[in-house]
Amino acid sequence: DTGVSQNPRHKITKRGQNVTFRCDPISEHNRLYWYRQTLGQGPEFLTYFQNEAQLEKSRLLSDRFSAERPKGSFSTLEIQRTEQGDSAMYLCARTGGGNTGELFFGEGSRLTVL
Amino acid sequence: GESVGLHLPTLSVQEGDNSIINCAYSNSASDYFIWYKQESGKGPQFIIDIRSNMDKRQGQRVTVLLNKTVKHLSLQIAATQPGDSAVYFCAENTDGGATNKLIFGTGTLLAVQP
Numbered sequence: 024d025t026g027v028s029q030n031p032r033h034k035i036t037k038r039g040q041n042v043t044f045r046c047d048p049i050s051e052h053n054r055l056y057w058y059r060q061t062l063g064q065g066p067e068f069l070t071y072f073q074n075e076a077q078l079e080k081s082r083l084l085s086d087r088f089s090a091e092r093p094k095g096s097f098s099t100l101e102i103q104r105t106e107q108g109d110s111a112m113y114l115c116a117r118t119g120g121g122n123t124g125e126l127f128f129g130e131g132s133r134l135t136v137l
Numbered sequence: 138g139e140s141v142g143l144h145l146p147t148l149s150v151q152e153g154d155n156s157i158i159n160c161a162y163s164n165s166a167s168d169y170f171i172w173y174k175q176e177s178g179k180g181p182q183f184i185i186d187i188r189s190n191m192d193k194r195q196g197q198r199v200t201v202l203l204n205k206t207v208k209h210l211s212l213q214i215a216a217t218q219p220g221d222s223a224v225y226f227c228a229e230n231t232d233g234g235a236t237n238k239l240i241f242g243t244g245t246l247l248a249v250q251p
Contacts, residue, residue, distance in 0.1 A: 025180065056237055063145055065226045065241025066181065079238065114180050116237070124171045124234040128180025 027129035029115050035135045036105055043101045044132040046115030054118040055098050056126060057090055059083065061111045066128075069113075072098060105136045145224060147246040156214040158245045160227030163208060167229035171239065172201060172212045176223045181241075184212070184225075188233070214247075222249045 026049035036042050048055055053074050058066035069088070070080045074095035084090075092098040102109055112133045116126040150156045162170070168189040173181035187194045187201045194201050200213040210227050224244040232238070
């Protein structure tokens with residue numbers, strides 16, 4: 024158990040629909056990250072939060088993507104007007120207590136856009 | 138598995154043998170490097186890290202070597218076990234781990250034959 028729960032685990036949607044993913048880390052860790060992983064590739068950084076503040080967003084995060092962490096605990100990632108190219112695994116991660124390079128990833132939310 | 142691509146570099150080893158997984162990086166500004174293991178259907182799991190002021194670091198059954206001259210990183214796994222079968226990613230960071238904004242490389246699939 025990495026202390027990161029993601030829901031839903033798998034979402035199948037039609038192109039043009041909106042989807043939302045949720046990430047629930049154990050509460051005592053302040054930084055939360057979103058990464059995206061396509062088949063056969065390593066994860067790509069999307070954005071991260073320090074408490075409720077979104078500190079950085081990747082250029083991969085187009086205007087159709089929005090992430091929030093309203094109370095500094097759980098986070099949501101919404102994709103509007105989904106496209107087939109959005110099909111990927113969306114991974115949420117929290118920082119560990121000691122080693123700064125160590126991220127604890129959830130099992131991800133897999134998005135399939137038909 | 139969900140995260141294993143069709144054309145990943147693959148390393149096949151016999152159980153009990155040592156494994157060496159290699160990674161090349163291109164950004165000379167990278168100063169912190171991490172190896173992650175990803176099993177099918179799971180998020181990446183931290184294995185070991187190394188900072189640019191070191192050239193070797195050892196963990197339990199694993200050793201990471203860093204050659205900054207040729208921008209090369211390797212992960213050595215001693216006495217490889219079936220449970221080591223997974224995709225292995227190297228990742229780099231350019232701010233010494235101050236953030237966990239990581240750039241992941243292309244993974245290597247390690248297949249352990251019993």
